[in-house]
Amino acid sequence: MARVESFADAVDLLWSVAMEDVDAAEASALAALAAQAMARAQDGPARDMAGVDDDQWVEWLLRTSSAGDSSVLPAVERFGSARQPKERRAAWRLHEAASRIAFAAARVTSTAALALWRESWHAQSSVFLGDVLTYLRQREQSGPDGPIAGKIGAALAEGARSRTADDPALVVVAHSMGGNIVYDLLSHLRPELECDVLVTVGSQVGVFAELGLLPAVSAPADPKSDRVPALANVGSWINVYDPNDPLAFVTAKIFAGSEDFAYSTGRGVRSSHSAYMRRPSFHHRLSERLRDCPLPSTATGLPQE
Known part of the structure; x- marks a missing residue:
């Protein structure tokens, strides 16, 4: 993939697999390496990839992404390697991910794999439906003081209080059901809250609106032309969706x-x-989009990213 198709896609795939089931320390180390790897991906491959196997490519990527820091390079793995520095454990995660990817194609066509796919999707959709029903019941019974609404509302309020002259912008990134809840808070339950940019990712706010599940949204007289007015307490709204994600929906056709x-x-x-948050390219592209948003200036007058 790195040699023939896309260097950046190869980095994305590697990190997406490596980030599964990591602890906080490894995730932090992988994130730091990802930023450097994406910078390398923007430059394109810096060497001839012909004849380079997966492990050699990962090794080269680690060396060029670690700015010469040998502590991130994988030494000979030994039993009990969890005690190694987090950076080195992160490097082993990438090598392990490369091995898992290499065997994935053969597994995916088997009957057992297809059965596992069905079981996994059923479990994921069931959990999502349970989340929706639980939140709606809590809202009905307790409004903004419900356990879920209360926790997220408190986090938004804390984010607003954390603004400083040097860091004045509040950007809220909400995934899946989180996007529906944040919109419900900002539009109905806690309209005194605000943010400079709302980023919904793989979310269903549009579906909630069309099903009449958002009290602040009224049915349009003409759905083909009418749009729900923009929220005065939200500066900009970015909605990200993967066309392959069955739980992700557009918003621009419904919300101004x-x-x-x-x-x-x-x-x-x-x-x-x-998979969104596990892709280094997602964070890189989001940072590019945020540069286009009208965010508050810092004390020095520079735009806030």
Whole structure:
């Protein structure tokens, strides 16, 4: 993939697999390496990839992404390697991910794999439906003081209080059901809250609106032309969806002030919904989009990213 198709896609795939089931320390180390790897991906391959196997490519990527820091390079793995520095454990995660990817194609066509896909998707959709019903019941019974609404509302309020002259912008990134809840809070339950940019990812706010599940949204007189007015307490709204994600929906056809952006996670129906945040390119592209948003200036007058 790195040699023939896309260097950046190869980085995305590697990190997406490596980030599964990591602890906080490894995730932090992988994130730091991802930023450097994506910078390398923007430059394109810096060497002839012909004859380079997966492990050699990962090794080269680690060396060029670690700015000469040998602590991230994988030494000979030994039993009990969890005690190694987090950076080195992160490097082993990438090598392990490369091995898992190499065997994935053979597994995916088997009957057992297809049965596993069906079981996994059923479990994922059941959990999502349970989340929806639980939140709606809590809202009905307790309004903004419900356990879920209360926790997320408190986090938004804390984010607003954390603004400083040097860091004045509040950007809220909400995935899946989180997008529906944040919109419900900002539009109905806690309209005194605000944010400079709302980013919904793989979310269903449009579906909630069309089903009449958002109290602040009224049915349009003409659905083909009418749009729900933009929220006065939200500066900009970016909505990201993967066309392969069955739980992700557009918003711009329903809400004024919302922009839809298609993003491919490279995953299929089964796993695309949970893959956005694991892709280094997602964070890189989001940072580029945020530069286009009218955010508050810092104390020095520079635009805030």
